[in-house]
Amino acid sequence: MRKSDKHLRFMDFANGNAKTYQYHKEDKVLLAVDxxxxxxxxxxxxxxxxxxxxxxxxxxxxxxxxxxxxQETLETAATRILNLYTGLDNIYMEQVAxxxxxxxxxxxxxxxxxxxxxxxxxxxxxxLNKQFSANWFSVAKAPKLIFDHDKMIQHALKRLRNRAATxxxxxxxxxxxxxxxxxxxxxxxxxDTQLDKRNFINKIRSLNILEKLDEKDKTSSRKGSFLxxxxxxxxxxxxxxxxxxxx
Amino acid sequence: MRKSDKHLRFMDFANGNAKTYQYHKEDKVLLAVDxxxxxxxxxxxxxxxxxxxxxxxxxxxxxxxxxxxxQETLETAATRILNLYTGLDNIYMEQVAxxxxxxxxxxxxxxxxxxxxxxxxxxxxxxLNKQFSANWFSVAKAPKLIFDHDKMIQHALKRLRNRAATxxxxxxxxxxxxxxxxxxxxxxxxxDTQLDKRNFINKIRSLNILEKLDEKDKTSSRKGSFLxxxxxxxxxxxxxxxxxxxx
DNA sequence: ATTTGCAAGTGTAGTTTTAACACTTATTCT
DNA sequence: AGAATAAGTGTTAAAACTACACTTGCAAAT
Numbered sequence: 068m069r070k071s072d073k074h075l076r077f078m079d080f081a082n083g084n085a086k087t088y089q090y091h092k093e094d095k096v097l098l099a100v101d102x103x104x105x106x107x108x109x110x111x112x113x114x115x116x117x118x119x120x121x122x123x124x125x126x127x128x129x130x131x132x133x134x135x136x137x138q139e140t141l142e143t144a145a146t147r148i149l150n151l152y153t154g155l156d157n158i159y160m161e162q163v164a165x166x167x168x169x170x171x172x173x174x175x176x177x178x179x180x181x182x183x184x185x186x187x188x189x190x191x192x193x194x195l196n197k198q199f200s201a202n203w204f205s206v207a208k209a210p211k212l213i214f215d216h217d218k219m220i221q222h223a224l225k226r227l228r229n230r231a232a233t234x235x236x237x238x239x240x241x242x243x244x245x246x247x248x249x250x251x252x253x254x255x256x257x258x259d260t261q262l263d264k265r266n267f268i269n270k271i272r273s274l275n276i277l278e279k280l281d282e283k284d285k286t287s288s289r290k291g292s293f294l295x296x297x298x299x300x301x302x303x304x305x306x307x308x309x310x311x312x313x314x
Numbered sequence: 315m316r317k318s319d320k321h322l323r324f325m326d327f328a329n330g331n332a333k334t335y336q337y338h339k340e341d342k343v344l345l346a347v348d349x350x351x352x353x354x355x356x357x358x359x360x361x362x363x364x365x366x367x368x369x370x371x372x373x374x375x376x377x378x379x380x381x382x383x384x385q386e387t388l389e390t391a392a393t394r395i396l397n398l399y400t401g402l403d404n405i406y407m408e409q410v411a412x413x414x415x416x417x418x419x420x421x422x423x424x425x426x427x428x429x430x431x432x433x434x435x436x437x438x439x440x441x442l443n444k445q446f447s448a449n450w451f452s453v454a455k456a457p458k459l460i461f462d463h464d465k466m467i468q469h470a471l472k473r474l475r476n477r478a479a480t481x482x483x484x485x486x487x488x489x490x491x492x493x494x495x496x497x498x499x500x501x502x503x504x505x506d507t508q509l510d511k512r513n514f515i516n517k518i519r520s521l522n523i524l525e526k527l528d529e530k531d532k533t534s535s536r537k538g539s540f541l542x543x544x545x546x547x548x549x550x551x552x553x554x555x556x557x558x559x560x561x
Numbered sequence: 562a563t564t565t566g567c568a569a570g571t572g573t574a575g576t577t578t579t580a581a582c583a584c585t586t587a588t589t590c591t
Numbered sequence: 592a593g594a595a596t597a598a599g600t601g602t603t604a605a606a607a608c609t610a611c612a613c614t615t616g617c618a619a620a621t
Contacts, residue, residue, distance in 0.1 A: 167382075180414075266608080290568060513581085516601090535588080537596075538588070560579095569617100572611105581603090
């Protein structure tokens, strides 16, 4: 490996009082960003994967990702990558962790920081999707992915499950207006569990963060079900209780 | 910035069916590891800081850290750094997050992954400590640190507070044998809160993960207080209940 | 016009968990 | 023997949680 970049580095300081320094050729590495893009299709929690169109591992499924560019923060890079593959801006995302196994990328030492993102599948730009051979997979039925991407997904899923219980982020996965049934199915999908609808609605209502609209969604039943909307103002204000869902 | 390392990179694939590839000169960066070392002194939650003996920011306080070397994972590097500054092995640690603001290090673009670690201050090797001008500071009273280290600590603290509520990691900060009072003070320090000792001991006992010893600690009272020990076997087994402390 | 089918919508009671609270005990020092 | 000190212990009221089943509103079919 080449070593030519210089960086001031502390050396041999532990070994006495003399303060000695030395320019040291540090090992620079490639930094990548991989995104776990979650969506929800009224039934399952899904992730957006692409079929790699380049080597190594061409033709296999992988997370969407890219390399960090020198003027970017990781957040900026993740935003760029998310926009590239979904056509969307203002996507909710959070850093998950950084993966650094020496041989995780067989071509060259690459360290990758994973971000998870939540998007509303409806809004997702199908055009870009097709161009990249992208596909939504149920988390449970996803194919085996390249490198350590499966591990990344497991980490992201764990984080999502935790966040969903303490932050009102579920709404990021739903259309602006949604029914209680949708909301319940979403949390059932995230936690892979079954919830009682009476207990669910009681808990949600007690949080005081939703606005019940006069509109109904008629697609799923003759009676129709009322639509709700997350109200960030209520959530921030006194009336909104701390968001905690511990079913 | 030098660009000479080649890496296969996907280019121009979105723009049609033709699959074109190109070697691209990626931007490599320096990767650092910074460690938030927590300790507990029977009263306060503390962090180990060092007075920097080299530029930039010589003389200011900072987290302990170092650069990732090419054959290392981040975990390996963190382990190495922790051992260097504390003399200890088998330290409990967990990755917190990676910080990537472009100008976080004024000398050169450096991206840093933070780890938090929990150690028993008693076991901490004072010798190495002094050589590095290291000092324990109460989290609340710590000096202003260099770069974005304060931000790192806030992240780490948040993580620690969460973990402490759902994983039996508090014991990492205590001697092997400890009193209920110590344990309670520890959690009070972590969460910066006051707990009722009767409720505390009842909850802890209900978890069934501690062994009560016949020994007493006589240093803090005439009566003496019984010593307890965390029993990982109980915790793993049926009798150990899921560790959840929600005071 | 009436009936039927379907999912939406609603309330309660028993149980468990939490929170608040004060006195007794064991020991040492004087 | 008495005083001083921190350790150790249990109960009760309130809140949260869990389990559980029938009614409503609407539209389609008859």
